[in-house]
Amino acid sequence: NAGVMQNPRHLVRRRGQEARLRCSPMKGHSHVYWYRQLPEEGLKFMVYLQKENIIDESGMPKERFSAEFPKEGPSILRIQQVVRGDSAAYFCASSPAVGSGQPQHFGDGTRLSIL
Amino acid sequence: EDQVTQSPEALRLQEGESSSLNCSYTVSGLRGLFWYRQDPGKGPEFLFTLYSAGEEKEKERLKATLTKKESFLHITAPKPEDSATYLCAVHLGGDKIIFGKGTRLHILP
Numbered sequence: 001n002a003g004v005m006q007n008p009r010h011l012v013r014r015r016g017q018e019a020r021l022r023c024s025p026m027k028g029h030s031h032v033y034w035y036r037q038l039p040e041e042g043l044k045f046m047v048y049l050q051k052e053n054i055i056d057e058s059g060m061p062k063e064r065f066s067a068e069f070p071k072e073g074p075s076i077l078r079i080q081q082v083v084r085g086d087s088a089a090y091f092c093a094s095s096p097a098v099g100s101g102q103p104q105h106f107g108d109g110t111r112l113s114i115l
Numbered sequence: 116e117d118q119v120t121q122s123p124e125a126l127r128l129q130e131g132e133s134s135s136l137n138c139s140y141t142v143s144g145l146r147g148l149f150w151y152r153q154d155p156g157k158g159p160e161f162l163f164t165l166y167s168a169g170e171e172k173e174k175e176r177l178k179a180t181l182t183k184k185e186s187f188l189h190i191t192a193p194k195p196e197d198s199a200t201y202l203c204a205v206h207l208g209g210d211k212i213i214f215g216k217g218t219r220l221h222i223l224p
Contacts, residue, residue, distance in 0.1 A: 004158070033210070042119075042202070042216040043159070056210050091158050103149050104212065106158035 002027050004107035005074075006092050012113045013082050021077040021110045025094030032075045033093045033104055034060075034067060043091065049075060079112075087114045117142040119205050121215035129223050131192045136218045138203030139185040147206040148186050150179050152199045153217065159202055193222045 005024040013019050025032050031050055035043040045059040049069040060067065064082075069075040079086055089111050093104035122137045138148070147166050151159035163172040165181040172179045176197060178189045188201055200217040207213065 006158075031210075033212075035214075040216070043204075043214040045212065048210040093158075103161045103164055105161060106151075108156070108158045 004029075004092055004094050004105055006107035006110050008110060009108065010111045010113070012115060014115045015083055016081050019079040019082050019086070019112055021079075021090050021092075021112070022074040023077070023092030023094075023107060024074040025092075026105055029094035029096050029105070031095045032069050033095075034075075034077050035091045035093065037089045037091060037109070046077070046090075082112075082114050084114050087112055117205070117207060117211075117213055119203060119213050119215040121201075121203050121218050123218060124216070125219040125221070127221045127223060128190075128193055130194055133189070133191045133193070135190070136188040136201055136220070137185060138188070138215055140203075140205050141184075142205050142207055142213070144208055145205060146208045148181055149204040149206065149212070150186070150188055151202040151204065153202055154199050162201075190220070193220075195222045195224045198222045 004026050007022050033048050034046040036046055037043050047060045047067045048056040052071050064080045066078045089109045091106050091109045093106045095102050095104045119140045128134055147164050149164055150162040152162055153159045163179040168181055168183045170181050176191050180187045198221050200219050202217045203215045205213050
């Protein structure tokens with residue numbers, strides 16, 4: 001499967017713990033996007049990264065959330081000291097180039113539940 | 116403020132009953148419009164890209180059209196397997212893509 005791979009598919013954390021969500025983009029794609037989706041809501045943009053660079057993090061909360069896309073390995077979305085309100089589905093998407101009109105291709109998401 | 120609105124929020128159709136889903140947008144500088152399908156527990160699956168008013172794209176029972184202010188996703192003689200949430204997204208240029216909340220489509224056998 002050469003699609004966008006996200007893991008884990010489901011993640012349960014207690015309040016105050018850390019959550020790490022991983023995303024491997026499609027082969028040949030160098031642009032990664034993270035979105036958050038709540039039930040009955042649309043996808044909300046969080047952050048856009050290229051290898052080793054955060055390009056746009058305007059949709060990501062300033063506190064507790066961080067993202068990286070290292071030279072080697074998957075992109076990581078990290079949520080520290082999780083709270084109940086962080087419960088949601090987090091989706092990663094990738095594209096080959098920005099500004100070209102190419103669509104983003106999505107993984108199947110990580111469903112985060114906070115106890 | 117850039118905005119994407121999809122209607123209706125939910126739609127129930129009998130198998131074979133054709134209909135249309137609407138995506139209206141108020142944005143500055145549309146670079147393209149995307150349609151996605153999302154099944155429960157899955158990520159959005161890309162369907163179409165439309166770039167300019169008057170453009171149409173077709174795939175099986177689906178046809179997407181675009182005007183200067185809205186896009187329609189027409190579904191002809193739908194089958195139960197077409198049941199899903201259909202998402203519209205507007206590309207504003209650069210990395211900016213705004214999604215609508217989607218239309219939940221349910222096709223009854």
